[in-house]
Amino acid sequence: MHRLEVVMAVHRPIGYWLVELDRLINQRFDEDLASGRLTRRRWQVTHSLADGPQRADDIRHALDTFWTDDSEWPTELAGLVADGLVSDDGGMLSLTAEGRITHDQAFVRIAERRRQFAEGISDEQFAATVRTLQRMVENLGGAPNSEIGEPQRAR
Template structure:
């Protein structure tokens, strides 16, 4: 008899699949995951570099990764940096928009058969679990 899989398994497996599939979709447009996060964060308009860093720092291995990825999108002509403010260039907007089509299709695939209410509840439950564990002390 198979042992039932617990939440840890499903969270890790979903994260692995999201990372794998989204990386494939982004690579098709010549982007890495962190570069996408920079472009997508700037798609609503310019931001201070420090604010953007704060928004995505949980995904970064360290501050050197931020420096590397930011330098790549600036050198690639996707992002303009002016006095600490970052914005998409015309080329950056085009690359973002094309990637967004692929990412949108992947997101729809991921949530197929899930109602908006189910998705919203899942998000609320996960957020609550994170909040519970963030303040949790080690079990003795």
């Protein structure tokens, strides 16, 4: 890396790095899932069922944040059932044998991507980064503009 590139990288604000990291995480995970004929939503449902059968309502509620509109859940569920990945026995969902294989293969790809993601970062550094991001979210999560004052230190 050239000196100018290093200087430019250092001066980029945290928002840049958060957006770029989010973009890369989504892009790489979507690539990994697509290679197993899964979408992010299908992965979330199959992964939720990996430990055993669950009620459809519980899965829907647990993943509610990810649905952009009310029609997504029934469409995704119907697709998973039609493709033979999930069985629906009166509202009790479970992975089929094919669903288990599809999930497990995707899990291996995702585990490898997560290892790549954290390469060169110690467990302590990773935990500290997560704690720092969590704290930033907590700091901004409940602070309306009127409560924001002058910064106490440079960020």
